[in-house]
Amino acid sequence: MLIVKKFGGSSVADKERIFNVAKRCIEDYSKGHDIVVVLSAMGKSTDELIAKAKDMNPNAPKREMDMLLTTGEQVSVALMAMAMDVLGVPAVSLNAFQVAMHTTSAYMNSRLKRIDSERIRNELEARKIVIITGFQGINKFDDYTTLGRGGSDTTAVALAAALNADACEIYTDVEGVYTADPRVVPNARKMKEITYDEMLELATLGAKVLHNRSVELAKKYGVQLVVRSSLNTAEGTIVKEDVKVEKMLVSGVAADKNTARISLIGLKDEPGIAFKIFNLLAKKNINVDIILQSIGRDNTKDISFTVAQDAVDEAIMVLEDNKNSITAQKIDVNKKVAKVSVVGAGMMSNAGVAAKMFEALFDCGVNIHMISTSEIRVTVLINEEFVDKATRAVHDAFMLEE
Amino acid sequence: MLIVKKFGGSSVADKERIFNVAKRCIEDYSKGHDIVVVLSAMGKSTDELIAKAKDMNPNAPKREMDMLLTTGEQVSVALMAMAMDVLGVPAVSLNAFQVAMHTTSAYMNSRLKRIDSERIRNELEARKIVIITGFQGINKFDDYTTLGRGGSDTTAVALAAALNADACEIYTDVEGVYTADPRVVPNARKMKEITYDEMLELATLGAKVLHNRSVELAKKYGVQLVVRSSLNTAEGTIVKEDVKVEKMLVSGVAADKNTARISLIGLKDEPGIAFKIFNLLAKKNINVDIILQSIGRDNTKDISFTVAQDAVDEAIMVLEDNKNSITAQKIDVNKKVAKVSVVGAGMMSNAGVAAKMFEALFDCGVNIHMISTSEIRVTVLINEEFVDKATRAVHDAFMLEE
Numbered sequence: 001m002l003i004v005k006k007f008g009g010s011s012v013a014d015k016e017r018i019f020n021v022a023k024r025c026i027e028d029y030s031k032g033h034d035i036v037v038v039l040s041a042m043g044k045s046t047d048e049l050i051a052k053a054k055d056m057n058p059n060a061p062k063r064e065m066d067m068l069l070t071t072g073e074q075v076s077v078a079l080m081a082m083a084m085d086v087l088g089v090p091a092v093s094l095n096a097f098q099v100a101m102h103t104t105s106a107y108m109n110s111r112l113k114r115i116d117s118e119r120i121r122n123e124l125e126a127r128k129i130v131i132i133t134g135f136q137g138i139n140k141f142d143d144y145t146t147l148g149r150g151g152s153d154t155t156a157v158a159l160a161a162a163l164n165a166d167a168c169e170i171y172t173d174v175e176g177v178y179t180a181d182p183r184v185v186p187n188a189r190k191m192k193e194i195t196y197d198e199m200l201e202l203a204t205l206g207a208k209v210l211h212n213r214s215v216e217l218a219k220k221y222g223v224q225l226v227v228r229s230s231l232n233t234a235e236g237t238i239v240k241e242d243v244k245v246e247k248m249l250v251s252g253v254a255a256d257k258n259t260a261r262i263s264l265i266g267l268k269d270e271p272g273i274a275f276k277i278f279n280l281l282a283k284k285n286i287n288v289d290i291i292l293q294s295i296g297r298d299n300t301k302d303i304s305f306t307v308a309q310d311a312v313d314e315a316i317m318v319l320e321d322n323k324n325s326i327t328a329q330k331i332d333v334n335k336k337v338a339k340v341s342v343v344g345a346g347m348m349s350n351a352g353v354a355a356k357m358f359e360a361l362f363d364c365g366v367n368i369h370m371i372s373t374s375e376i377r378v379t380v381l382i383n384e385e386f387v388d389k390a391t392r393a394v395h396d397a398f399m400l401e402e
Numbered sequence: 403m404l405i406v407k408k409f410g411g412s413s414v415a416d417k418e419r420i421f422n423v424a425k426r427c428i429e430d431y432s433k434g435h436d437i438v439v440v441l442s443a444m445g446k447s448t449d450e451l452i453a454k455a456k457d458m459n460p461n462a463p464k465r466e467m468d469m470l471l472t473t474g475e476q477v478s479v480a481l482m483a484m485a486m487d488v489l490g491v492p493a494v495s496l497n498a499f500q501v502a503m504h505t506t507s508a509y510m511n512s513r514l515k516r517i518d519s520e521r522i523r524n525e526l527e528a529r530k531i532v533i534i535t536g537f538q539g540i541n542k543f544d545d546y547t548t549l550g551r552g553g554s555d556t557t558a559v560a561l562a563a564a565l566n567a568d569a570c571e572i573y574t575d576v577e578g579v580y581t582a583d584p585r586v587v588p589n590a591r592k593m594k595e596i597t598y599d600e601m602l603e604l605a606t607l608g609a610k611v612l613h614n615r616s617v618e619l620a621k622k623y624g625v626q627l628v629v630r631s632s633l634n635t636a637e638g639t640i641v642k643e644d645v646k647v648e649k650m651l652v653s654g655v656a657a658d659k660n661t662a663r664i665s666l667i668g669l670k671d672e673p674g675i676a677f678k679i680f681n682l683l684a685k686k687n688i689n690v691d692i693i694l695q696s697i698g699r700d701n702t703k704d705i706s707f708t709v710a711q712d713a714v715d716e717a718i719m720v721l722e723d724n725k726n727s728i729t730a731q732k733i734d735v736n737k738k739v740a741k742v743s744v745v746g747a748g749m750m751s752n753a754g755v756a757a758k759m760f761e762a763l764f765d766c767g768v769n770i771h772m773i774s775t776s777e778i779r780v781t782v783l784i785n786e787e788f789v790d791k792a793t794r795a796v797h798d799a800f801m802l803e804e
Contacts, residue, residue, distance in 0.1 A: 015458060049477075056417055057484035064487070067495050068480035071473035075451075078470035082459035085466070093469050097499040098544050119544070142500050142521070 001166040002124070003028055006038040006134065006156035010173055011230040012076050013043030015083075021171075021230065022083040025129055029089060034124045036163065038134040038156040039080060041072025062107035066136075066144045070096065073133035073152075080131045091129040094119065096136040096144065101155070103137030103145045109285075110137055110145035111213075112154060115162040132159065150211025157214045161221035168223050170210060171230035176237030177202065177209050179400035180253040184388045189400060192235075193243045194251055201343040201377040202254050215239065243345070250344035250353060250398040255391045257338045257384055259289065260312040261369065263304040264319065266296055266329030274303060277326050280318050286311045289339070290372040290381060300329070304370065306381060309335065337369065338387040341379040342394055354378045360397035366390045403568040404526070405430055408440040408536065408558035412575055413632040414478050415445030417485075423573075423632065424485040427531055431491060436526045438565065440536040440558040441482060443474025464509035468538070468546045472498065475535035475554075482533045493531040496521065498538040498546065503557070505539030505547045512539055512547035513615075514556060517564040534561065552613025559616045563623035570625050572612060573632035578639030579604065579611050581802035582655040586790045591802060594637075595645045596653060603745040603779040604656050617641065645747070652746035652755060652800040657793045659740045659786055661691065662714040663771065665706040666721065668698055668731030676705060678728050682720050688713045691741070692774040692783060702731070706772065708783060711737065739771065740789040743781040744796055756780045762799035768792045 005028075007021050021037075029035045040046075049068050053060045060068075077093035084091035098119060103110035123130045134152025137145045147154050153170055160168035177199065180188040194202075196219035203212045209227055218225050218239065228236025267273050274293070281288055289306040296302045307315050312333065319331055340361075347353045354371075357378055361368060366389065370381040382390055407430075409423050423439075431437045442448075451470050455462045462470075479495035486493035500521060505512035525532045536554025539547045549556050555572055562570035579601065582590040596604075598621035605614045611629055620627050620641065630638025669675050676695065683690055691708040698704045709717050714737065721733055742763075749755045756773075759780055763770060768791065772783040784792055 018458070052477075052481065053484055056420070056481050057488045059487075060484040061487050064480045064483040064495060067483070067497075068477060071476045071480075074473045074476075075454075075470060078466045078473075079454065079458050081466040081469070082455055082462040085461075085463050086459045093466060095469075 002034040002036070002163055004036045004038065004156050004160040004163065004165045004168045005171060006152055006169065007040070007171045007230055008152065008173075009040040009043050009046070011171055012039055012080065018076075018079055018083050019087075022080060022087055022089075024230070026084065026087055026089050029129055035129045036120065036124070036159055036165070037080065037129060037131045038152055038159060039073060039076040039131060040134050040152040041069075042076050042079075045072045045075070063143055066107045066146045069146050070133070070136045070144045073135055077131040077133050084129055084131075089129060090127065091131055092123050093131045093133075094123075095133045096138050099132060101137040101158075103139050103147070105139045105141065105145075107143070107145055109148040110139065112137055112147065112158045112217075115158055117162050120159075120163065147213070150214065153211040153214035154217055157217045157221070157223050157225070160223045161217070165223070167226065168218070169226045169228060169236075170214075171228060172209055173230065174209060175229040175232070175234045176227050177239070177252070179251065180391055180395045181255060184255065185253070185392050185395045188395065190234075191237050191251060193238045193240065195243050195345050196239060196241060197376055198251050198343050198345050199239045201341070201374065202252055210239070249346045249350055250342045250400065251346070252343050253391055253395045253398075253400065254341045254343065255338060255387050256341075257387060258309045259306050259337055259339050259381070260309050260333060260335040261304055261306050261337050261381060262312065262315060262319070263302060263332040263334075264326065264328040264330075265302050265332060266300040266327075267303060268327040269299055269301045273301075273326060276322075277303065277319070280322055280326070281307075281315055284314055284318055286315050286318075290370050290379065292370045306337070306339070306370070336384045337381050338384045339379050339381055340387060340390045340394060341377055342398065343377045345376050347376050347378075356397055357394055360393045361390055364389055364393040366393070404436040404438070404565055406438045406440065406558050406562040406565065406567045406570045407573065408554055408571065409442070409573045409632055410554065410575075411442040411445050411448065413573055414441055414482065420478075420481055420485050421489075424482060424489055424491075426632070428486065428489055428491050431531055437531045438522065438526070438561055438567070439482065439531060439533045440554055440561060441475060441478040441533060442536050442554040443471075444478050444481075447474045447477070465545055468509045468548045471548050472535070472538040472546045475537055479533040479535050486531055486533075491531060492529065493533055494525050495533040495535075496525075497535045498540050501534060503539040503560075505541050505549070507541045507543065507547075509545070509547055511550045512541065514539055514549065514560045514619075517560055519564050522561075522565065549615070552616065555613045555616035556619055559619045559623070559625050559627065562625045563619070567625075569628065570620070571628045571630060571638075572616075573630060574611055575632065576611060576629075577631040577634070577636045578629050579641070579654070581653065582793055582797045583657060586657065587655070587794050587797045590797065592636075593639050593653060595640045595642065597645050597747050598641060598643060599778055600653050600745050600747050601641045603743070603776065604654055612641070651748045651752055652744045652802065653748070654745050655793055655797045655800070655802065656743045656745065657740060657789050658743075659789060660711045661708050661739055661741050661783070662711050662735060662737040663706055663708050663739045663783060664714065664717060664721070665704060665734040665736075666728065666730040666732075667704050667734060668702040668729075669705060670729040671701055671703050672729075675703075675728060678724075679705065679721070682724055682728070683709075683717055686716055686720055688717050688720075692772045692781065694772045708739070708741070708772070738786045739783050740786045741781050741783055742789060742792045742796060743779055744800065745779045747778050749778050749780075758799055759796055762795045763792055766791055766795040768795070
């Protein structure tokens with residue numbers, strides 16, 4: 001079997017953990033499997049490099065940011081190869097140039113286009129464990145690019161697809177995908193299986209187990225993923241196209257505190273205003289989540305929407321700068337909000353899910369500010385202080401612990 | 403003009419120094435020159451990476467060491483490009499893959515074979531300052547290699563040769579090449595010019611201004627070097643083939659405390675013993691400097707030689723392990739020795755240099771243990787405690803301050 005294993009930054013944060021990961025990989029290698037390991041940068045080292053860059057130049061050129069950041073994973077893979085050598089197993093580390101990992105041209109948020117598999121295959125044939133830098137690629141200019149946050153997951157999935165791997169294991173600090181955050185909902189249950197679409201909705205909603213883009217890619221190439229713990233050998237959660245087990249109405253509840261609501265009050269009720277607003281934000285690469293438009297006083301309208309917390313200051317700045325052209329009388333912000341969502345493929349053929357969720361929230365006295373739905377998801381925006389209570393209430397309502 | 407400028411690790415050790423170097427480069431850039439900058443890793447970062455590796459694996463595979471170490475220069479060049487961007491000058495950083503810098507296959511002590519100049523030329527044509535990682539290369543397996551200590555000097559010289567540069571400036575923390583170490587000999591004089599051969603002898607002897615291999619390369623390709631300070635704009639020393647100024651008998655005095663004497667006592671007086679000894683050391687990559695063979699008691703002979711301090715333990719180990727086969731009755735070590743050398747192209751046609759040096763040492767009461775000479779150099783081994791006194795005495799004897 002050819003197995004791709006991905007370990008995040010916390011799994012390789014120090015010597016002890018690196019050896020721990022090395023031993024895990026060697027276990028499968030010793031059974032005769034071919035092992036490809038994808039690593040992130042050690043612990044907080046990417047954040048440290050970013051801080052160094054910001055100190056040098058608050059608006060550092062993105063090309064040079066990528067040149068800087070890619071060193072992080074290269075350190076991880078080299079040290080991992082050294083650890084495996086101590087343990088008596090032949091290993092070789094490869095960076096994006098050596099693989100090679102071809103991406104689109106954009107820096108800091110690139111997308112993988114094509115992976116050359118020749119070198120990896122040659123090294124595997126020589127019975128080496130191949131350790132590859134996650135998160136990074138090279139573009140047509142022969143420059144380093146990075147894939148954005150969570151990019152190492154994407155690297156692993158893309159490698160699994162390119163190599164036609166038999167398994168793609170994503171190791172994290174949790175045992176798998178849960179019906180809710182176990183720290184908030186003590187009786188949350190680890191799911192055995194989940195569909196790509198459900199995982200996508202959960203990932204977007206802050207479940208933080210797998211990065212969205214990696215799940216999209218897995219879905220596109222039919223790469224079956226296993227999310228499991230790097231700390232123990234528990235079975236983990238399988239992410240795949242079609243879940244064979246009895247379909248639950250709802251498979252999980254996700255909460256996301258990293259959200260802020262912005263309201264534009266007293267907008268002129270004329271065509272093109274909404275376009276202007278969201279175009280301004282899109283140009284700054286600010287992702288908008290839930291949008292709500294309502295009728296205001298005196299022939300005006302109000303538009304509210306949510307953005308991630310770290311984007312809110314920039315959003316406010318661009319909106320204030322263009323306050324006149326977007327005809328806003330007032331711009332209002334609330335950072336003390338959170339999203340709670342229920343996700344489930346079973347929802348599609350079942351109308352009562354949203355109502356049941358709203359009922360659960362009403363029963364525990366939580367007011368809903370905004371609502372957004374997709375085919376397999378219902379999301380509500382509530383006050384941040386109620387988020388844990390709301391998550392537990394919704395989890396209970398759908399009896400997810402069973 | 404196309405100018406290659408090389409700055410060592412201490413010149414880019416922190417933000418302030420990086421900006422300092424950036425400004426210096428921009429000064430020449432603003433005059434219309436094309437600028438190629440070669441950088442080492444920041445401050446002690448290479449040593450820190452080595453320590454990390456040793457902690458992981460005391461016998462880390464050399465290939466992986468190079469994979470690890472090359473990240474150091476990549477960080478430097480990216481941060482430098484960010485600094486230049488702040489200062490409003492377009493710059494681009496390139497690593498060994500991007501250039502590309504082709505080397506021999508050996509890891510950790512590779513030699514440059516060929517440099518592709520196309521990308522550099524394109525970036526220069528776009529009026530960018532091109533910032534290149536020193537010390538590193540790639541071999542035919544598409545693996546990173548490093549050029550050994552002082553490798554960034556070599557990178558700069560090789561680039562100057564490949565690009566047919568008009569000047570190659572090596573920036574250090576001293577103002578140039580002196581007739582002796584100014585900290586020891588207060589009236590030491592900065593030389594305006596020095597030949598490659600003199601510089602080679604001085605480099606080997608611990609003058610530490612330029613790495614040997616880079617001088618060899620400069621000589622081979624006729625690249626004229628300027629050694630100058632990164633801290634001020636003083637003129638520096640030109641290193642070239644033929645020095646036009648009046649030839650001094652002796653151009654400089656060098657001292658090297660990084661030396662130890664090993665004596666093998668009571669060796670059998672039979673053919674092949676010396677070969678055996680130095681072959682054992684060569685296999686361990688231990689460089690032997692001065693060698694002295696003398697007749698011992700009872701039909702035996704003694705062989706003494708010097709090695710660098712950091713090689714002495716390994717040398718003793720391999721010799722003790724083979725004590726019987728090399729027929730040594732006793733192995734004796736003295737770490738408290740130092741070398742003092744006089745160097746000068748003028749020596750070749752002048753017989754009295756060695757005698758004059760010995761006289762100066764005798765006059766100040768310094769005993770000579772061993773002597774070694776080349777066409778343009780006389781070296782003596784003395785007790786370490788006398789090294790400063792001896793250096794000053796020899797410097798005075800040749801009136802180098804004039």
